[in-house]
Amino acid sequence: MTATTYRSHLEQPFKTVGLGVHVSVLRRHGGQDDGMTMVFRMDKGAQAPHHSHPGGEETYLVSGKLRVGSRVLLPGDYLWTEPGEVHDGFAEEDSLFFVVLPGGVQLTEGDHEIRPAIRTK
Structure with a gap:
């Protein structure tokens, strides 16, 4: 039997x-760490609340322009966020990105929902 996931x-x-924030869970890592591998789509102007990741976060931007904390990612950029580092996310353009969360996600106190997208013409 194989454990390969396709x-x-x-x-x-x-x-x-x-x-403005959409997610497709590709794989749940299982066990007690709540880890996941996902693909996110964020509409231009969408914002994710401040949060951290107990096991860190790997992000690879496929398309668009995404601000994570103080860093701006362009297509092809990779970002490793250390475990426990608090950051938010803001789509400066429609964005598609691949994320690996070995230990899941924790929302920062008082930030319990994804903020609405702000569309500009």
């Missing part, structure tokens, strides 16, 4: 987790 692009439904 998911066709046709079998990756996105769930809206806030206005």
